[in-house]
Amino acid sequence: MPYNWLLYALLVAGCLLLLTGCGNGTRVESDGDAFYRGTDDTGAEVVVTERPHRIVSLGRGMDEILLGIAPPEQIAGLTSTVDDPGISCMTEEARAVSVKLKDRSPERVAALDPDLVLAIDGIPKELVDSLRDLGIPVFVSRTPNNLEDIFARIETVGRLIGQEENAAARIAEKRALLADVERRVGDIPEEERPIVVAFAFSGVFGRKDGLFDDMCRRASLRNGVAMAGLTATTAVSMEQVVALNPDVFLLPTWSTEGKTTEEFREKLCRDPLFIHVKAVQENHLYVVPDRYRYNTSQNAADAVYALARAVYPERFADEK
Template sequence: MKRLGYAALVFLLIAALSGCGGFQGGPADMPQSAHEVQDGQGKTLKLPHKPQRIASLSIGTDEVLVHLVAPERIAALTYLADDPGISNITAQAQSIATKVRANPEQLIALQPDLLLVPDWQPQELIDTLRQAGLPVYVYHAPNTIEQIKQMIGELSRVVGEEAAGQQLIAGMDSELAAVRQQVDRVAPDKRLIVLQFSLLGATGGTGSLFDDICKYAGVRNGGAIAGLGKFDLMSKEQMIKVNPDVLIMPMWDSTGRNNIGQYREKVRSDPGLQSVKAVKNDRLIPVPDRFQSSASHYIVDGVREVARAAYPELDWQ
């Protein structure tokens, strides 16, 4: 069958749903906490009560959401919530039966009373979901730890659980302070240069989340030193010039087709990299991608693990 276009799909699904009552509000005995919120695209969303069927379209909001509301208020998480390579909430995700992708058919049929969508999702998808009558809240995907805190505060207000959001932020601040207490023992002129590797090569330049991790972890980001941008890859010539002390290696492959151990050995044995300090000293340290790539409060684990990789001699608990 020829694939339906977004517009036709919306028409058919809205017609089908209208026959069973369409979008429904919360239970009649729900405490009244009606409020309006404005999302990251300037759209005003009217919420008649605390959302009771919340769906998330990113692993970052999955991880925040399970710590803000009870499981029975979550209609769906993303399919990534079950993947231990990139998810920090696999245990909590077991209690949420429905896992979704950015699929308009699935999301419209789900009928959430709040749909949390990052701004990197296609605008066409966002428009389709809004046209279907879904209460879509688009938020700015964070690129820094401070922006993650802001996102947590924002989402906690949307779901009506500001106290829980503030508790998550306070936990982040406490963990970051503990890391800072350790790395402050390292003199500024002794701070090591670290470089982030993905399966595509060395990356993590200025403006990346890894760049911000480095600032909190008390290390110097080799990607930024080389002048890389957020999505740039580093050449071997640049790597030799930067001469990093530590390579932060990936532990997760989204495709499932690569052998992570073999990839690390390929980098370690590369003839063109034998003069690099990290390679000479065999300091290719794996850090879980679910930490170093997290767009939630779990990013503090990434900060701690990068700091620990650089300075294992410090007093890590």
């Protein structure tokens, strides 16, 4: 092989090796100076010198992952929303952790003496930088776009905190649940799958190629607003929703302003814009709790199950 081509091949191989570590990181067993060394989802290097025993989470999805794979004594703090049953799937488990952060200032987080902080990409960069300046390892995780992203996130957290076996067990449990949904509804042809439009109290949600879109796909449903073209940068009008003539409307359940599902249902049914839509005419107005629909932890698999069971109850008749 000519020298130039050999050099090129070595460079490509080196780049690929670096890329395979991005966002996941590796447990270091041989160099003796670190328990974990890798890069987070922003490309920042993360080095954890020894197995963490005072972990702080700065995101509800991370809260639930930690509660699912780590003992409470390994967790120094979670976010305050993990106690809210309207948006959290693990309020009972969260009771075992006494500190719940509402104030996420650098001073408040540092006061917990963490040896690892798990953050999400919505956390201000200034907070992350401040914690790192204090010598605290911070791993920033990108918001998952699908269930596979979530499973990869759980694997990474498992390696970060030395709970690989628990992480693998949790993933296997949720994959089994998804396989059960697939067994029940996976045979439904694409063109026969109901068109579903999900509402938040502020409007429709479920952008194309986002996590809820993947949930719908796995539940053998068609996500209406994705079909209409909703993306992170492109809005969808209510007229576009009506034009789809959706089979099902999913109603919101969680509000910080005291709004209720029943009030939303009544307003929707009275709205002249929707009175001829199939979902309203056939009263296919279903409720799947927002703690599932907005979930970014292992419990997103339960959202798939809940969606499928709400729309196809006859295929879950054997379930109590």
